[in-house]
Amino acid sequence: MRNESHKTKLAILSDHVDMWRQRAGSRETVALQIVDAHKAWGGDKLPRLEFDMSGDAFTAAKNAADRIFRWLDDRSKDTNLMPANVERSILAAMPVDIRLSYLNEWLGTVDVSVRVRAGMEQDALSPQQIVQTIVHANHRTESSAADLLDGIDPGELPRLHISLINDISVKKTLVSAVESAMRVTGEVPVGMEGLGT
Numbered sequence: 001m002r003n004e005s006h007k008t009k010l011a012i013l014s015d016h017v018d019m020w021r022q023r024a025g026s027r028e029t030v031a032l033q034i035v036d037a038h039k040a041w042g043g044d045k046l047p048r049l050e051f052d053m054s055g056d057a058f059t060a061a062k063n064a065a066d067r068i069f070r071w072l073d074d075r076s077k078d079t080n081l082m083p084a085n086v087e088r089s090i091l092a093a094m095p096v097d098i099r100l101s102y103l104n105e106w107l108g109t110v111d112v113s114v115r116v117r118a119g120m121e122q123d124a125l126s127p128q129q130i131v132q133t134i135v136h137a138n139h140r141t142e143s144s145a146a147d148l149l150d151g152i153d154p155g156e157l158p159r160l161h162i163s164l165i166n167d168i169s170v171k172k173t174l175v176s177a178v179e180s181a182m183r184v185t186g187e188v189p190v191g192m193e194g195l196g197t
Helices: 009-024 027-040 057-071 084-093 096-108 127-150 156-185
Strands: none
Touching (some): 027 057, 057 084, 096 156
């Protein structure tokens, strides 16, 4: 039997939403992105899953953030947790690298890993997002590898495996995004010269 931390799925999701919040700068920014994704797939038409965004924009964003982050809190309470359909909205709004990290951590507990589908329409990445994504992926992998230096303890190799898979997937996604951007600017990715791309 593995001697690993048994975080709940909700706790794993909450940790990744918090990572996203740190990157975005505020809970309200994250909440507004989630609400937009929620409305885009029709989640606001489900009973008790609508967000009241009327009135003052700041207050509406704060109320949405309070509600979402209250749903994600399974550490200080065990009631009023997140409705299942809200996860779809969170994942749809979440940056690809954080979404991939969340899914790999959650599914890694049952020895499953995920990657971004080839040919998937890529999010437009800013230079700041590219740097943050690379630094985050590298840090997580380096940290997991460094844990092995004092001897391999139970759970450390699976964590390193998940980190490596996540790192590779994130960087493949970035390669695709950079190649797409190069095509827009008329530059040809290395190795594709003369292929009419």
